[in-house]
Amino acid sequence: MIELENRFDIATEFQAMAERVLEAAQAKGATAAELDLDKGMGLSVEVRMGQVDKLQYHRDQGINLTVYFGHRKGYASTGDFSPQALEDTLEAACRIARYTSEDDFNGLADADRMASYLPKLDLYHPWELDADRAIEMALQTEAVAREHDARITNSEGAGVDSYAGMSLYANSHGFMGINHATRHSLSCSVVAQDGASMQRDYWYSVSRVPGLLESADSVGAEAAQRTVRRLNARSLSTREAPVLFVPQMARGLVGQLISAISGSSQYRKASFLLNSLGQQAFPGFVQLREDPFIRQALGSRSYDAEGVATQARDIVKDGVIQDYFLGSYSARKLGMQSTGSASGATNLLLADTGVSFPGLLAAMGTGLMVTELIGNGINGITGDYSRGAVGYWVENGMIVHPVEEVTIAGNLKDMFKGIVAIGDDVDERGSIRTGSILIDKMTIAGQ
DSSP states (O other): OBBBBBBHHHHHHHHHHHHHHHHHHHHHOEEEEEEEEEEEEEEEEEEEEEEEEEEEEEEEEEEEEEEEETTTTEEEESOSSHHHHHHHHHHHHHHHHHHHHOOOOOOOOOOOGBBOOOOOOOOOOOOOHHHHHHHHHHHHHHHHHHHOOOOOOEEEEEEEEEEEEEEEEEETOEEEEEEEEEEEEEEEEEEEETTEEEEEEEEEEEESSSSOOOOOOHHHHHHHHHHHHHHTOOOOOOOEEEEEEEEHHHHHHHHHHHHHTTTHHTTOOTTTTTOTTTTTTSOOOOOEEEETOOOOTTTSSOOOTTTTBOOOOEETTTTTEEEOBHHHHHHHHHHHOOOOOOOOOEEEEEOOOOHHHHHHHHOOOOOEEEEEEEEEEOTTTTTTEEEEEEEEEETTEHHHHHEEEEEEEEEEEHHTTTTEBBSOOOBBEEEEEEBOOOEEEEEEEHH
């Protein structure tokens, strides 16, 4: 079983360790200090072509310590929890702080922002999994994929991963929080060939709860089907047309929004959505909400990396940007308050517009459905967007043929305002939950 043994005893030990380190930091003259402790263990298996490629058990632990002498900051870390190692790590952090320049925005998050309500989010679900069973599952996943179609000629492998961990954050405000969490996944990637055409694709399932993973047969079959569908892909002539991003790709568009309205992008003036609070950036039907308290969700947490309480809130309401993503440092730089986002976003939920995936294809009529993006040609300052794309050409609401070797281009400001509909085919495998997104037009560059 991949589970932290005696995790409650470990938690008690971590609490005592944290208290000792924080007290020692103050004894050395630090005006404030914070630390996070982590301990975890996992099992990873990879197979390829019916053979075990990797079997790895891993255990890890570490402590990250930050001290403040006024507005001077020092940081040090170690994976050794012995008293001498902790003493050496603290001394290193203090030494660094004494030599760094002052930054008036440095410091712990404000004491009145610390989380006082820590709901049970049900994030810890260890898996009764040993190496033999993990290998069997990975082999079965790959075998199903390889046997699905005679055109599946090779495999990039199948994998099973299971991780259980515990983390503690504490600071000299007196805040201390402990989190236990698990994460499990099953994946497969295969190669298909038909004459001169060769393609690869993959599928995966991930969850905090092992019983909620898709079956080995399902993951293998989906990986094979996706790969075979891409065979005999063609390029397109350069044109302007609607573009439909499937959920796995639509997630990246939401990610670009989050990056643009994060504190660091705002105070550095490196955002195409600079000073965008209260601005209409999307059509009026677009609603994006953050909810950190979804039970068992991958992005759930009740406090951020500074101990600040997270909160359910609207990010975009009726197409208007409502809030940023701020840790304490960026909030001070902007003259604002932390939003509990020092660890990034939690669970983001993009509301659908009540349209099914077939309905989106019908609404698009003729255009490009994007299933994979290549490269990272995105300028976060101007919003210019240009990426290689793979997918399917659609005519009269029906998929006609697979597409490769094209580039889609536009500007994120125009793309956001050009959203026509959001599908109800929501992908819940990550912290960004969205359906497919249909954009009215983009430039498609091909032959």
